Amino acid sequence: MTGTMTGAKLSLQDLRIAFGPRRVVDLDRLELATGEILGLAGESGSGKSITALAVLGLASTLGARVEGSVRLDDEELVGAAESRLREIRGSRISMIFQSPVSSLDPLLQVGELFERTLRLHGVRKREASERASNAFREVLLSVDLLQRYPHELSGGQAQRIAIAMALALRSEVLLADEPTSALDVTVQAEILDLLRRVREERGMSVLFISHDLAVIAELCDRVAVMQLGRIVEEGPTARVLGEPEDEYTKRLVAAVPKIGVQA
Amino acid sequence: MSRVPSYPDVESREEVLAPPGRLRSVPGVIRRNPLVAVGAAMCLAIFLVAVLAPLIATYPEDAGSAVHPLQTLEPPSAQHYFGTDQVGRDVFSRVVYGARISPVIAVLVLAISVLIGVPLGIAAGYFGGWIDEVISRVTDVFLAFPALLLALAFAAVMKPSITNTVIAISVTWWPWYTRIVRGQAASVTGRPFVESAKATGIPHRTILLRHILPNSITPIIVQVSLDVGGVILTASALSFLGLGAQDPTPDWGLMVSQGQAFFTTQWWLVTFPGAAIFLTAAAFNLLGDGLRDVLDPRRVLTTR
Amino acid sequence: MTRFVVRRLALAALVVLGVVVLTFVVARVVPGDPAATWAGPRARPEQIEKAREELGLDRPIPVQIAEYVGGIASGDWGVSLRTRRPVLDDIGRRAPASIELVTFATLLALAVGIPLGLVAARWKGKIPDVGSRLVAVVGVSMPSFWLAIVLQLVFFQWLHLLPVAGTYDPNLDYTSPLHSITNMPIVDALLTGNWAVFGSSLQHIILPAIVIAAYPAGVITRMVRASVLDTIGEDHVRMVRALGFPERSVFGRFALRHAWSPVVALLALVFAYALVNTFLVEAIFNRPGLGSYAADAIGALDTPAILGVTLFVAVVYVIGNLLVDIVQAVIDPRIRVS
Numbered sequence: 055m056t057g058t059m060t061g062a063k064l065s066l067q068d069l070r071i072a073f074g075p076r077r078v079v080d081l082d083r084l085e086l087a088t089g090e091i092l093g094l095a096g097e098s099g100s101g102k103s104i105t106a107l108a109v110l111g112l113a114s115t116l117g118a119r120v121e122g123s124v125r126l127d128d129e130e131l132v133g134a135a136e137s138r139l140r141e142i143r144g145s146r147i148s149m150i151f152q153s154p155v156s157s158l159d160p161l162l163q164v165g166e167l168f169e170r171t172l173r174l175h176g177v178r179k180r181e182a183s184e185r186a187s188n189a190f191r192e193v194l195l196s197v198d199l200l201q202r203y204p205h206e207l208s209g210g211q212a213q214r215i216a217i218a219m220a221l222a223l224r225s226e227v228l229l230a231d232e233p234t235s236a237l238d239v240t241v242q243a244e245i246l247d248l249l250r251r252v253r254e255e256r257g258m259s260v261l262f263i264s265h266d267l268a269v270i271a272e273l274c275d276r277v278a279v280m281q282l283g284r285i286v287e288e289g290p291t292a293r294v295l296g297e298p299e300d301e302y303t304k305r306l307v308a309a310v311p312k313i314g315v316q317a
Numbered sequence: 318m319s320r321v322p323s324y325p326d327v328e329s330r331e332e333v334l335a336p337p338g339r340l341r342s343v344p345g346v347i348r349r350n351p352l353v354a355v356g357a358a359m360c361l362a363i364f365l366v367a368v369l370a371p372l373i374a375t376y377p378e379d380a381g382s383a384v385h386p387l388q389t390l391e392p393p394s395a396q397h398y399f400g401t402d403q404v405g406r407d408v409f410s411r412v413v414y415g416a417r418i419s420p421v422i423a424v425l426v427l428a429i430s431v432l433i434g435v436p437l438g439i440a441a442g443y444f445g446g447w448i449d450e451v452i453s454r455v456t457d458v459f460l461a462f463p464a465l466l467l468a469l470a471f472a473a474v475m476k477p478s479i480t481n482t483v484i485a486i487s488v489t490w491w492p493w494y495t496r497i498v499r500g501q502a503a504s505v506t507g508r509p510f511v512e513s514a515k516a517t518g519i520p521h522r523t524i525l526l527r528h529i530l531p532n533s534i535t536p537i538i539v540q541v542s543l544d545v546g547g548v549i550l551t552a553s554a555l556s557f558l559g560l561g562a563q564d565p566t567p568d569w570g571l572m573v574s575q576g577q578a579f580f581t582t583q584w585w586l587v588t589f590p591g592a593a594i595f596l597t598a599a600a601f602n603l604l605g606d607g608l609r610d611v612l613d614p615r616r617v618l619t620t621r
Numbered sequence: 622m623t624r625f626v627v628r629r630l631a632l633a634a635l636v637v638l639g640v641v642v643l644t645f646v647v648a649r650v651v652p653g654d655p656a657a658t659w660a661g662p663r664a665r666p667e668q669i670e671k672a673r674e675e676l677g678l679d680r681p682i683p684v685q686i687a688e689y690v691g692g693i694a695s696g697d698w699g700v701s702l703r704t705r706r707p708v709l710d711d712i713g714r715r716a717p718a719s720i721e722l723v724t725f726a727t728l729l730a731l732a733v734g735i736p737l738g739l740v741a742a743r744w745k746g747k748i749p750d751v752g753s754r755l756v757a758v759v760g761v762s763m764p765s766f767w768l769a770i771v772l773q774l775v776f777f778q779w780l781h782l783l784p785v786a787g788t789y790d791p792n793l794d795y796t797s798p799l800h801s802i803t804n805m806p807i808v809d810a811l812l813t814g815n816w817a818v819f820g821s822s823l824q825h826i827i828l829p830a831i832v833i834a835a836y837p838a839g840v841i842t843r844m845v846r847a848s849v850l851d852t853i854g855e856d857h858v859r860m861v862r863a864l865g866f867p868e869r870s871v872f873g874r875f876a877l878r879h880a881w882s883p884v885v886a887l888l889a890l891v892f893a894y895a896l897v898n899t900f901l902v903e904a905i906f907n908r909p910g911l912g913s914y915a916a917d918a919i920g921a922l923d924t925p926a927i928l929g930v931t932l933f934v935a936v937v938y939v940i941g942n943l944l945v946d947i948v949q950a951v952i953d954p955r956i957r958v959s
Contacts, residue, residue, distance in 0.1 A: 112862055136867075143865035157860040160955055161878050171864045203954045204857075219864070352755060458639030462935045463893045469900065470647050470931040473919050550764055554901055557766050558919055573767055577905070580770050581778055588774075591767030599762035606758070 062125075063088040063259045064109065064147075064227055069122035069132075071101070071108055071283075078118070079105055079283040086227070091253055091260045093274030093291065095267060095306070101283040102263045106229040108132075109261075110147060111139040126227070145175045148220035152232040154212035158204035164215055165200030168222060175223060182222075189222035190215075192255075193248060210241035217248060221256070228252070228260045234269060246273050267310050271295050279303045353610070356603020363597055367416040379406035380414035382565045390583050400585035402576065408585060411567035412593050418568050419597055422483055423548040427541050429487040434494030435537060441495065442502025443521075443529055449503075452495065459492040465551050472560040479568070482561040486551055490544070497540055501533040539612050542605035546598040553594045569594045625950055633943045638690070640935045645689045648928050693932070699925035703918060708929035711914060716933070717804035718788070719903065719910035723895040725807075726830045730837035730891065735884070737838075738845025743872050745850060753842055760839025766901040769832045773905070776828060783828055786907035789821035829906045833898050837891040844887055848880040882953050889941030896934050 064086040071079035079101040086092045094102050107113045108120045111131060124131040126146060131139065151157045159167060165186065172182035187197050193214040204212060213233055220228050230249070234242040246269065252258050264270055270277050271291060278288040279302065287300040298304045371377050375398070379385075385405030393400045399408035441452040459467070464486075471485035505511060505528065514524050553570030555561040562568035564575070569590040576586025664672070673679050680688075692698070698709040741753035777785035784790070788806050793799070797817040802809050807826065810819035852858060853876055861875050899912025900919075907913075911930065918926035950956045 110863055112859070115862065140865045140867060143863055145865065149860075149863040151856060151860065153856055156856040159857045159861065159875060161953060171866075174865060205955050216860075223864075352751065352758065454635075454639065457636055458643055461636050461640050461939050462643075462931070463890075463897050463938060465894070466897045466931055466934050467647075469897070469915075469919070470644070470927060473922070473927045474647060474924060546762055550762070553764055554766065557764075557901065558916065560919065570764075570766075573764075573770070577770060580774060584774055584778075587767070587770050591764060591771065594764045594767060595762055598764070599758055602758050602762050606754075 062086065063090075063127065064261070065123070065125045066105070066109070067123040067125075069105065069108065069120070069124065071104055071113055071121075072119050073117060077283065079108070081105065081122070081283070081285055084278055084285060084288075086259050086261055088226075088259055089253060089257045090276065091249065091262055091274045093270035093277035094261060094263045094280060095265065095270050095277055096280035097265055097306075099282075100280040102280055103231050105280075106149060106231050106261065106263060109229060110143050110149060111136075112143075141175075144171060144219075144223050144225065146225060147227040147229065148223060148225035149229040149231065150213065150216040150220070150233050152235050154209055154216055154233070154236075155204050155207060157216060158207075158212060160204050162203075163200070164202055164204065164207075168200065168219065171219065172222060185222040186218075189218035192221055192252075193218045208241075209237045210244060213237065213245055214248065217245075217252065220258075221252065226258065228258055229263070230260060231263045232265070233262075235264065235266065242269070249273065267295060267306060279306065352603050353607030356600050356605075356607060359596065359600030360604050363416055363420065363600060366413055367420060370414050370417060374407075374410035374413040376407040376410045377414070379410045380565075380567045390579065390586075392583070393585055399589045400583070402572070402586055403579065406565075408572075408589055411572060412569070412589050414567045415569045415572070415590065415593060416597070418479070418562065418566070419549045419552060419594070420545075422479065422486075422552045423545045423601075425483045426486045426490055426548050426552075427544055429483070430490040430494055431537060431541065433487070434491035435498050435533070437491075438495035438498030439502045439525060439529055439533065442499040442504075443506050443525060445503070445506075449499070453499065456492045456495045456499075459489065460496065462489065464489050464547070465554060468551055468555060469558070469560070472555050477560045477563055479562045479566070482552055482555050485555070485560075486548060490548065493544075494537065494540065497536050498533045501536055502529050505529050505532045535612050539605075539609050542601070542608040544605075545601040546605065549594065549598050549601065622950065626947060629943055629946050633939050636939050637936055640939065641690050641693050641932065642686060644928050644932045644935075645686055647931070648924065698929045698932070701918070701923055701926040701929075703921045703923040703926065708926050711926065712911065712929060712933050714804060715909065715914045716911045718806060718908065719896060719899045719912055721805040721807055722826060722829055722899065722903075722908070722910065723833065723892060725826055726833035726895050727837060727888070727892055729830050730834040730841055731884075733834070734838045734841030735845055735880075737842045738880070739849060739872060739877065741842065741846040742849035742853070742876075743868075750846075753846065757839040757842040757846075760835045760837075760842070762839075763835050765832050765835065765898050766905060768835060769829070769902050769905040772828050772832060784825050786905070787825055788908050789818050789825050793818050793821055825906075825908075829902055829908060832902050833895045836898070837887075837895060840891065841884060841887060844883050845880050848883045849876045852876045852879040878952075882949050882956075885945055885948050885952065889938065889945040892941050893934060893938035896937065 062085040066081055066084040069079060069081040069084075070077060084092075084094075084105075094105070096102050104113055104116070104118060107116070108118070109124050109131065111120075111134070113120050120132055122132060126142065131142070158164065162170075168186040169179070169182050172185060173179065177185065186200060190197050190199065195211065195214050195218065199207065199211060199215070207215070216233075217228070228249075234245050237245065249260060249262070250273065253260060262270065262274055274291050276289060277291045277294050278285050279294065279300065280286070281302045287294055287298065287303045294303065295307055298307050366373060370380075374380060375396075376383075383406060385401070388397075388401050388405035389403055391397060391401040391405075397407050397409060399412060402408055402411070437452050437456075441449040441456075462470075467489040468485045471488055472481060475481040475485065511524060511528060514528070552561060553568075553573075556568045556570035557574045559571075559574065562571050564571065572590035573587050573594075576583070576590070580587045696709055698707065698712075700706065701708050701711055704711055737753045737756060741750040744750050773785050776783040789799075797815055799806065799809055799815055799818045800813045802812055807819065807822045810816070810822055849872065853871070858871060858876060861871055866875070896911070899910060900915045901912070903910045903912035904916045911933075915927065915930045917923075918930065
């Protein structure tokens with residue numbers, strides 16, 4: 055069955071990713087609607103991260119083979135020309151990662167990275183500075199931080215900067231790979247808040263990858279649960295986590311420690 | 318600054334397909350690095366040549382003090398594959414016997430360096446405090462000299478001989494091992510299980526032998542394999558300058574320096590012994606590279 | 622940043638002190654009695670005793686060390702047994718030409734090593750990688766004295782392309798004599814506009830520079846390859862790719878900047894090793910410089926000169942490492958903190 059459902063921003067179909075003879079992802083269908091925050095839950099090794107990289111066409115840099123379909127609006131990305139993919143990376147689909155400080159080039163000031171990236175995507179110099187400053191304000195960071203080096207930043211600041219980059223580039227889709235897993239709980243809450251705002255104010259669609267069901271419950275509209283490369287259950291967050299149908303999902307939910315409840 | 322790739326959840330193609338465990342598969346290493354197989358083969362060949370020298374050399378007595386005044390400076394021929402030298406000795410036989418000298422010097426130097434350097438490094442890393450300070454400062458001073466330089470200085474003030482070459486190079490080579498092992502020992506010592514072992518009164522000697530030493534072996538092996546080529550080059554440089562083996566010993570460096578005066582017309586005197594040095598060093602370097610790929614692919618353990 | 626520099630300076634000074642002491646130790650390893658050597662083979666016992674007093678050998682060791690260190694610091698590095706001149710003077714006159722040669726060789730090594738290392742990293746596992754690594758191994762395994770002779774054989778004797786030895790064509794000393802300012806032939810020729818000598822010097826420096834550049838080029842190639850490959854696996858490179866940068870920028874603009882730091886770290890090592898290599902190579906190419914001075918000293922068992930040169934090169938190495946540390950801190954802001 056081909057073709058996207060109308061309204062789906064990002065649509066993955068029959069996506070198979072393999073390293074040599076070993077298949078790590080075998081996905082029938084996954085769709086992210088416009089303005090939706092979709093959670094992708096699962097344990098380490100379930101294939102969540104490589105799926106996100108495959109959306110951007112970056113799985114091959116790790117030596118993986120990708121087959122199937124990834125559509126952004128109505129454009130097919132699998133097999134698309136590298137030059138087209140490079141246009142899309144950043145400017146239409148952005149990705150943020152688990153270790154925000156180490157994701158920023160340590161030898162560059164934050165502002166330099168912004169400028170280079172914006173210029174790469176065709177933004178003129180003066181507009182680039184403006185966009186950077188505006189984006190920083192949107193994520194509630196002082197514009198001074200543009201002069202800093204990554205090692206001078208906290209995890210929370212760096213992650214905000216990564217999100218600011220997506221905003222400055224006017225991305226429509228944000229792939230967030232465990233963005234809060236390495237952050238303190240209070241900082242985590244701020245980032246989740248920020249993501250909510252970004253969705254409301256910009257209509258950005260977010261694919262939120264995490265092993266932490268509590269965070270997913272907090273943030274995501276819908277959730278898909280991945281196990282060993284396959285999606286075992288999918289649906290509105292409240293339903294999936296409250297009344298899981300699949301065995302694996304039930305085990306995951308049961309394993310989440312609950313405050314105030316002693317086993 | 319450690320540089321460990323850290324894509325979460327995701328591995329490179331090679332890591333996914335390689336068998337688990339710290340050692341990567343040997344066939345895999347050879348496939349990805351065909352030069353290593355060449356290096357290993359060359360080392361084997363050199364070993365065989367050295368061991369079978371009396372059988373391979375066409376004129377074994379020429380490797381000693383024989384002279385043949387009627388056959389001096391003859392070009393390569395069917396009787397003398399590499400020609401003859403300025404006193405008529407068969408160059409091929411001398412080169413073959415030379416294969417016994419360089420690798421042996423390297424083995425001796427590295428054995429001495431390890432025997433001196435490793436215990437000092439372990440002591441510095443394990444005991445810390447002023448022991449560490451003293452040993453580290455002394456090591457720093459030795460390492461402030463480029464290796465060949467200090468070896469040259471020592472060799473120049475001693476009588477030229479192979480023994481003194483070994484001594485001179487060993488004296489300059491041990492500090493590398495102290496430095497490497499000190500780092501390893503210090504990091505292992507800092508681990509909780511060693512702390513608790515000390516706390517429960519286990520004697521130092523047991524801890525050192527049972528835990529610290531085994532953990533330091535891998536970097537030592539890797540470093541030794543990488544150093545063989547370097548020691549061979551250093552030793553041949555010393556004998557080229559006249560500070561090492563003396564005539565009639567068929568040392569390759571000595572042969573190059575003896576042949577230098579004739580190189581414009583009798584090119585074979587210099588070319589073959591020098592090529593032997595080059596090929597031997599290259600063989601061990603290739604092998605060392607391969608060993609490092611197997612045991613320490615991330616290069617966190619070695620200094621060079 | 623200032624604190625960083627000051628701390629490194631203090632450390633370097635301490636190391637230099639240790640180096641001087643170690644040189645003293647080496648000097649005392651000399652077999653036989655230095656006093657007897659100084660006094661001469663036909664000296665009578667009283668004359669040897671007098672020599673011992675003059676040389677200060679009858680005083681306790683710590684005093685001797687202190688005197689030695691004091692002497693070094695005040696410029697008394699002993700007198701060469703061969704030239705009968707103060708060793709420091711000799712070194713001062715001969716070192717510049719070698720430094721010029723080594724600088725040339727280092728630049729050549731960088732010009733070859735960096736691109737080769739980048740190519741190897743970019744096409745890892747494929748033919749360009751294997752080829753580069755082969756070239757690197759060759760460079761690192763080559764005995765310099767042998768390479769020198771072989772190159773002379775090939776390029777002078779057989780191909781008649783390049784001069785065999787010398788710093789520049791000796792006939793030019795009559796037709797277009799060089800006015801020495803810095804004692805570095807090429808630099809002096811440039812400064813005085815002596816184009817004949819300039820051209821001839823360049824011709825003459827090619828072979829020696831290639832010989833000395835071989836080992837550093839190999840080391841630099843491996844370092845750049847390893848460093849770029851390390852960097853490529855890191856998070857920030859993944860980010861840069863995700864932002865849409867093309868592979869050539871990823872390697873060229875982003876990853877290469879990270880390789881500079883380790884390459885700079887290598888430079889001091891490379892420079893010092895190259896300087897020591899001149900001991901082997903300058904005599905073969907008949908170039909007057911620190912290297913041939915050292916080789917002559919070794920041949921003549923001129924201990925003061927040998928030790929003086931050893932000390933000199935070691936100090937150059939320590940200073941080189943210090944400079945390299947500072948440059949690294951400039952390139953990589955993270956180092957200033959550690």
